[in-house]
Amino acid sequence: MQIKGILFDKDGTLFDFRATWDVWAGRMIHELAGGDSVLSGKVATAVGYDLSTNGFRDDSPFIAGSNGEVAEALVRVLPQYSTGQLEHFLSVRAMEATLAPAVDLAPYLTGLAARGLALGVMTNDSEYSARNHLSEVGVEGHFHFIAGFDSGFGAKPSPRPLLAFADHLGLEPDTVVMVGDSTHDLLAGRRAGMRTIGVLTGTAPASELAPLADAVLPDIGHIPAWLDAAAS
Known part of the structure; x- marks a missing residue:
């Protein structure tokens, strides 16, 4: 893989x-x-x-x-x-929310980029809010693609915004992992032909995410180890 x-x-x-x-x-x-x-x-x-x-x-x-x-x-x-x-x-x-990153995002994203990975964000929030939040914690520039429900590609669970990311980066969908905390995220990923990872930093339990996920992890910080295991 x-x-x-x-x-x-x-x-x-x-x-x-x-x-x-x-x-x-x-x-x-x-x-x-x-x-x-x-x-x-x-x-x-x-x-x-x-x-x-x-x-x-x-x-x-x-x-x-x-x-x-x-x-x-x-x-x-x-x-x-x-x-x-x-x-x-x-x-x-x-814009007034006090953001609580799941991990220390800047070094984490730098580490993923060092692996040669293209990174993106697709949220059912607005693109404006997404860019504002990412900018607030200093990581907007780490992403090659940022889209919201209003960016012209639709909203999850439609696969269209996910495929827009793949198209934007010239990637085959089966080389992309969709990471999310809800069945909307994972269903969109499955429909797009992507790998899917569920994380437990939302409200959905593992039992709800597991049927749609290649893996369910405590948080995004566990993804590098998952990538290493999947590549071995």
């Missing part, structure tokens, strides 16, 4: 999902509800957030969906806003 490229999901993969987004979401829900406790409950339910535990439920559209999908869920309980307004709100507020 020769791996030439790795395409990463962002939230739950490069960044630990709960450490980054659970607290942020609580503030976002309070703001959208204007401090109204009853409305806060409705907003929380719409986005799959548990106010009693201050964390997202496993079935939340926020985990694997696009900002557009989350906005569509929100507009049902916040009809005073348009879907476009809510989508913009989510993108802007996402």
Whole structure:
């Protein structure tokens, strides 16, 4: 097996999902509800957030969906806003999240690049948010390809944005590994004809990811050892 490229999901993969987004979401829900406790409950339910535990439920559209999908869920309980307004709100507020990288990203990505690997990011967040987050932790320049749901290739679980990465780098899909924390990520990878790795820095358990993954790892830091084992 020769791996030439790795395409990463962002939230739950490069960044630990709960450490980054659970607290942020609580503030976002309070703001959208204007401090109204009853409305806060409705907003929380719409986005799959548990106010009693201050964390997202496993079935939340926020985990694997696009900002557009989350906005569509929100507009049902916040009809005073348009879907476009809510989508913009989510993108802007996402810039305020306190990011929690799954590993020390700069040296980690440098190490992967030293292996001759092409690196990319495909997220169901917006491309603007993705570039902002990667820039904030100083690693945007490590990637040859960065795409969001709004970059013109569609959103996962469609294989189109993954194939766009392969096309951009001139790689055969079966030489690329898709790495993600959700079944959306892994299903997209399978559909694209790529290898798939699931990581446990999101909300999905190993049992949910395993049927779609060549390997399920604790976090992306274990990928170099997996590459070494796969090559031997």
